Amino acid sequence: MKLDTTDKMLLELLQKDAKQSVKALANQVNLSATAVYERIKNLERNLIIQHYTIALDAEKVEKEFLSFCMIQLDKHSQQNLIEFEKKIQDLDEVLECFHISGTYDYMLKIRVKNIAEYRSFMVDKLTDIPHIANTQSAFSINEVKSNTGIKLLT
Template identity: 85%
Template structure:
């Protein structure tokens, strides 16, 4: 599916506030509500829009501690990679996991309440996963930018 400028604008608007009514979106893109509704449904059918989500205030839910953990496996066999990826998907503390290039094999984004909870996660959950050779953690001191949306108009 090729996106035109109206599709891109609609996606930008939905990323900034997915709760906007179709009528409000229509007035911003100068189309009828019916036309906007059909465009959104087409974007959903074509998997351009994969899901709608919300962003939580981490202080209010007591998940303020953000860590990035790099994982090195003992060997790069397909079986080890698949086993690691399968097990990491079951850990709720892990928000994101990326298979990366370089010295380390994976980069994890982990969110927990505090350093004590992070230590418990590392000792009781992460290091129980087989084939981990090395880990290195970095902790967020200050959130400078946290943008979930992807710019389409620049």
């Protein structure tokens, strides 16, 4: 599916506030509510819109400790990669996991309450995963920019 300018406008508006009514969106893109509804349904059917979510205040939900953990596997076999990726899916503390290039194989974005909870996560859960040869952690001092939206229009 090729996106036109109106689709991109709708996607940008929804990324800013997915709770907007179809009528409010229609007013902003100068289309009827029915046309906007159909466009959104089409974007969902084509999996361009994959799901809707909310952003939480990490401090208020007591998950303010943000860390990044680089993982190096002992062997780069397809089976090891598949097994690692499957196990990572079960770890709720891991918000994001990326297979990366360079010295390390994976980068994890992890959110927990504090350093003690992070240590517990590392010792009790992460190191339980087979084939991990090395880890390196970095902790966030200050969140300078955090954005989940993808800019579509210039």
